[in-house]
Amino acid sequence: MKTSTTTAAERSEFRSSVRDFLSSASPETRVREVIAGGTGLDEAAWKGLSADLGITGLLIPEEFGGQGMGMAEMVVALEEAARALAVVPLLSSGVLAPLAIQLAGDAQANATYLPGLADGSSIMTLAGIDGGGVTTQARDENGWSLYGTKTAVLNAQIASQILVTATTPTGTGLFVVDAKGLGVVITPQDALDLTRPTALVTLEGAPAVRIGGEYSEAFGTLVSLGRIATSAELLGMSEKLMEVAVDYAKTRVQFGKPIGAFQAIKHRCSEMFAHVESMRAAVETAALVDPSDTVALHEQALVVKAYCSRFAPWIAEATIQVHGGIGFTWEHCAHLYLRRVKTDEVLFGNALVCRDELQQLLGLTA
Amino acid sequence: MEELEGELRIWLNDALPAWQAQWGADQETWDAKCDWQRRMADGRWAIASWPVEFGGRGLGTLEVLAIEDVVASYGAPQIPGMIGLKNVAPTLMKFGNEEQRKHVARIGNTDEVWCQGFSEPGAGSDLASLRTRAVIDGDEFVINGQKVWTSNGMHASHMQLLARTDADAPKHKGISAIIVPMDTPGVEVRPIKQINGGAEFAEVFFTDARVPLANLIGPLHDGWGVTMTTLGHERAGVAVFAGRLEARIRSLIEEVSKSDHAVSPVVADELVEHYVESRVLGSMGRAMLAKIAEGGTPGSEQSVIKMVWSELSQRVDTTIMELAGVAGVTGDDNDAKLGYLSARSATIAAGTSDIVKNIIGDRVLGLPRE
Numbered sequence: 114m115k116t117s118t119t120t121a122a123e124r125s126e127f128r129s130s131v132r133d134f135l136s137s138a139s140p141e142t143r144v145r146e147v148i149a150g151g152t153g154l155d156e157a158a159w160k161g162l163s164a165d166l167g168i169t170g171l172l173i174p175e176e177f178g179g180q181g182m183g184m185a186e187m188v189v190a191l192e193e194a195a196r197a198l199a200v201v202p203l204l205s206s207g208v209l210a211p212l213a214i215q216l217a218g219d220a221q222a223n224a225t226y227l228p229g230l231a232d233g234s235s236i237m238t239l240a241g242i243d244g245g246g247v248t249t250q251a252r253d254e255n256g257w258s259l260y261g262t263k264t265a266v267l268n269a270q271i272a273s274q275i276l277v278t279a280t281t282p283t284g285t286g287l288f289v290v291d292a293k294g295l296g297v298v299i300t301p302q303d304a305l306d307l308t309r310p311t312a313l314v315t316l317e318g319a320p321a322v323r324i325g326g327e328y329s330e331a332f333g334t335l336v337s338l339g340r341i342a343t344s345a346e347l348l349g350m351s352e353k354l355m356e357v358a359v360d361y362a363k364t365r366v367q368f369g370k371p372i373g374a375f376q377a378i379k380h381r382c383s384e385m386f387a388h389v390e391s392m393r394a395a396v397e398t399a400a401l402v403d404p405s406d407t408v409a410l411h412e413q414a415l416v417v418k419a420y421c422s423r424f425a426p427w428i429a430e431a432t433i434q435v436h437g438g439i440g441f442t443w444e445h446c447a448h449l450y451l452r453r454v455k456t457d458e459v460l461f462g463n464a465l466v467c468r469d470e471l472q473q474l475l476g477l478t479a
Numbered sequence: 480m481e482e483l484e485g486e487l488r489i490w491l492n493d494a495l496p497a498w499q500a501q502w503g504a505d506q507e508t509w510d511a512k513c514d515w516q517r518r519m520a521d522g523r524w525a526i527a528s529w530p531v532e533f534g535g536r537g538l539g540t541l542e543v544l545a546i547e548d549v550v551a552s553y554g555a556p557q558i559p560g561m562i563g564l565k566n567v568a569p570t571l572m573k574f575g576n577e578e579q580r581k582h583v584a585r586i587g588n589t590d591e592v593w594c595q596g597f598s599e600p601g602a603g604s605d606l607a608s609l610r611t612r613a614v615i616d617g618d619e620f621v622i623n624g625q626k627v628w629t630s631n632g633m634h635a636s637h638m639q640l641l642a643r644t645d646a647d648a649p650k651h652k653g654i655s656a657i658i659v660p661m662d663t664p665g666v667e668v669r670p671i672k673q674i675n676g677g678a679e680f681a682e683v684f685f686t687d688a689r690v691p692l693a694n695l696i697g698p699l700h701d702g703w704g705v706t707m708t709t710l711g712h713e714r715a716g717v718a719v720f721a722g723r724l725e726a727r728i729r730s731l732i733e734e735v736s737k738s739d740h741a742v743s744p745v746v747a748d749e750l751v752e753h754y755v756e757s758r759v760l761g762s763m764g765r766a767m768l769a770k771i772a773e774g775g776t777p778g779s780e781q782s783v784i785k786m787v788w789s790e791l792s793q794r795v796d797t798t799i800m801e802l803a804g805v806a807g808v809t810g811d812d813n814d815a816k817l818g819y820l821s822a823r824s825a826t827i828a829a830g831t832s833d834i835v836k837n838i839i840g841d842r843v844l845g846l847p848r849e
């Protein structure tokens with residue numbers, strides 16, 4: 114994966130085109146329609162983002178039908194998709210799956226899976242988090258079989274294949290299973306985030322294909338990139354929430370004045386702005402780190418995720434507070450964001466987890 | 480840039496030891512610091528931002544910030560005449576007449592030390608409500624009133640005064656900027672002791688103090704415009720503050736992690752919180768510098784960085800005080816004690832945090848005024 118091949122001006126142009134597309138393809142009314150439909154996929158928006166805008170191919174080399182770009186470009190798309198609450202598997206199938214596969218360094222797997230991911234025709238997801246405190250095992254039984262449960266698997270219901278990390282007799286491996294295949298049971302979860310369904314995936318001797326070899330180091334890099342990707346989503350949603358709060362503060366009148374004239378509200382909005390600007394600087398910095406510099410990537414990803422995981426929820430909560438009663442209604446968009454924010458907050462580690470790792474990295478604790 | 484830094488390092492390698500040798504135990508004195516500024520000005524380092532016709536190097540913001548960083552990394556003393564160099568001299572270069580511009584060189588070599596008389600007992604955050612009057616009488620201004628929190632007031636030879644010259648005009652429109660020599664009869668300066676024990680600021684009283692009309696800087700009644708234009712000069716500096724705070728926290732953590740005492744997870748987490756925020760602040764500072772390098776003009780970044788920097792730096796000094804424990808209150812750890820006390824001014828001087836939040840709300844977010 115490349116670091117960055119584009120200029121800031123090109124990325125800003127790219128942002129406009131994604132935002133334009135999503136504002137017509139995925140307005141809030143459409144998001145609510147898709148949520149109510151229960152499929153967990155806005156097919157039109159997905160086709161537009163993948164086949165038409167090529168966003169699913171950003172992180173995939175040109176030889177496999179992608180655009181050969183890097184995280185600097187992908188974070189822009191993630192920010193915008195989250196800002197629009199688009200019900201699409203961008204994080205799972207557009208970011209985590211292609212990265213997970215490429216980090217395994219397996220030429221055959223690249224050729225098999227990347228083209229379908231690049232044009233959005235196949236949807237894959239990553240099952241990285243073990244459920245119930247038991248590590249998922251891979252056994253070599255004339256071909257690999259997987260045993261265990263994975264939780265919080267994003268978009269598992271619509272995925273054709275699931276990438277699974279599992280313990281092998283010698284270490285860690287990355288495997289792929291057929292989502293509809295034998296020994297794979299997908300149980301939808303009553304997820305907090307309504308825009309991105311999750312499932313419990315139970316593997317009962319599911320036949321699997323191994324991708325690449327020992328995967329522990331690659332997984333570390335994948336986690337770092339996942340931190341940057343979820344931070345970008347948090348940034349996109351925070352910026353939108355701040356705008357919603359500021360607009361409301363300008364129009365809602367109490368005591369004969371717009372509430373934004375009251376400093377308790379005004380200062381809350383100014384602090385939101387300062388946090389959004391801080392997040393932006395942090396996300397852009399992290400997205401520009403050369404991913405092969407794993408030391409720098411690790412540190413920068415911890416910093417950005419620790420920051421965004423802490424302050425994006427604060428912004429979402431403050432937005433509700435600024436709105437008063439209306440902010441507590443199902444009708445209002447604030448909770449849709451809060452739900453997705455709280456989910457991105459924990460994916461790849463919340464602020465506490467990241468600070469804990471930083472303590473060790475900085476030599477403060479063993 | 481690298482060539483410039485190399486030249487500076489060569490210069491510092493000679494100049495700093497020479498200065499140290501001359502002043503020995505007296506390095507902390509005012510005279511010693513003035514002597515250092517003179518050397519820095521002779522080398523055209525302290526005045527690097529000034530145009531060549533004023534003896535400077537005509538360098539841009541980025542080069543000047545790089546110079547300051549190198550100088551700071553050598554542990555060189557603070558420049559005492561910073562207000563003159565950074566605020567007054569640019570104002571005089573921009574708005575001053577031929578005669579007034581003669582002050583510029585003397586500001587550089589510390590023949591003149593300048594202060595800024597803006598704040599008053601009744602006019603702080605609401606600076607434009609200031610009431611010190613300057614009444615025209617023949618070819619003189621007659622000044623009456625009081626200034627307060629005047630940094631360098633005790634050492635100053637000159638003041639850039641903001642005074643009301645038109646009592647009937649709207650409050651921003653009736654103010655003028657006037658040069659006042661501090662030895663003018665009717666000007667009295669009294670030190671004000673600060674919470675950290677220092678007396679870096681003073682109060683200044685004016686009783687029928689007379690200065691020539693020729694001391695007016697820029698147009699009559701437009702002192703507000705004259706002053707605000709040049710306040711911008713110091714604002715880019717916040718980007719450097721951001722970087723320095725980042726470095727400071729890094730070295731604090733290094734120091735703590737190397738100490739023999741085990742670090743409790745609670746303390747470690749407080750340090751890591753600061754670390755995270757300082758790394759993010761550092762990124763913002765670098766983004767702002769990059770914008771300047773590309774020829775852009777920073778806008779809201781300055782306010783945001785000032786706000787985040789001042790609050791974070793204050794929290795860091797609070798943590799250092801906590802780490803010091805009893806030694807911080809007994810004075811055994813004097814650095815912690817003074818650092819903690821001094822840090823209180825970060826959220827007051829040059830615009831309080833509340834005012835910065837008002838500015839972001841009003842001017843950046845377009846929220847209705849109070």
Ligand SMILES: Cc1cc2nc3c(=O)[nH]c(=O)nc-3n(C[C@H](O)[C@H](O)[C@H](O)COP(=O)(O)OP(=O)(O)OC[C@H]3O[C@@H](n4cnc5c(N)ncnc54)[C@H](O)[C@@H]3O)c2cc1C
Pocket residue numbers: 376594595596597598599600602603604605627628629630631680824827828829830831832833834837
């Ligand atoms: C170390 C130091 C050096 C200084 N050097 C100089 C100098 O050289 N020359 C000079 O002229 N001045 C100088 N000052 C003064 C400085 O600019 C003022 O202290 C500052 O602008 C605040 O004004 P004030 O002290 O009158 O406080 P006030 O304006 O009275 O503020 C008191 C409190 O009220 C809050 N407040 C005021 N108005 C509002 C509002 N509209 N909304 C919300 N909260 C509000 C403030 O945030 C603060 O918390 C210096 C100050 C310090 C601490």
